[in-house]
């Protein structure tokens with residue numbers, strides 16, 4: 515059994531970007547820049563945003579955090595985005611989700627210039643992913659999972675993959691990227707019948723349901739590859755969607771929580787921001 519070390523792999527990726535960036539920065543005369551907008555005080559969001567800013571510092575990027583009151587109007591938020599769209603020191607913009615319910619999330623995401631949408635949530639980037647146009651940005655979590663498969667030489671061609679969860683930010687894009695790898699993908703949601711039976715047939719499981727210890731030993735087959743995208747805070751402790759302790763006994767490869775997909779998500783955000791920077795300084 516191999517524990518897939520997302521922390522170590524993300525460090526490796528960040529180190530490479532740091533080096534390449536320090537070279538380019540001299541020629542370009544400016545650093546790559548990421549702006550993070552956070553609306554309200556969601557405690558989990560605070561942690562993730564802090565980790566993102568820390569990663570920027572780690573690789574020598576410029577970063578800005580824009581903290582907005584949870585009662586801000588949609589109009590004012592859109593104005594903030596417009597300023598960043600027009601800011602030539604900013605290559606990547608992200609609005610940390612979730613945002614308050616009185617604001618139209620889709621409208622906000624699509625207000626970000628597609629060329630700066632380093633989350634890969636903009637309609638244009640989703641379209642590019644769908645059709646295989648590689649000039650766009652891939653959503654960070656699914657891209658990070660694919661990167662882990664590649665690092666550990668896990669071939670997905672012809673594999674039966676079970677994706678649990680169908681969110682716009684993980685399950686749906688994950689499915690598209692797995693299809694591109696020629697996997698046979700089945701997508702489950704909370705209405706799915708006989709999840710346990712489906713799990714038993716899967717060669718690879720991607721758990722992104724947000725339900726602690728949903729995937730148990732009895733559910734999986736010997737040698738399964740398990741990717742745990744879940745991040746559940748229970749009594750101040752962090753749990754994935756997988757019962758790691760037990761399932762790791764049967765798995766050939768498994769990601770831990772923390773230290774698995776989370777750090778890879780952040781590495782992909784940095785990678786997307788760097789890609790955007792390179793596209794912009796080339797022009």
Ligand SMILES: Nc1nc(=O)c2c([nH]1)NC[C@@H]1CN(c3ccc(C(=O)N[C@@H](CCC(=O)O)C(=O)O)cc3)C=[N+]21
Nearest residue numbers: 561562565608609610611612633772773774776777779
């Ligand atoms: N616009 C937007 N883009 C996102 O990419 C986005 C978002 N909104 N909203 C929330 C989710 C969640 N997400 C994580 C990022 C890092 C860790 C991470 O660093 N995890 C650490 C543990 C950190 C901890 O203590 O919680 C780990 O797994 O080792 C987790 C989750 C990004 N998201």
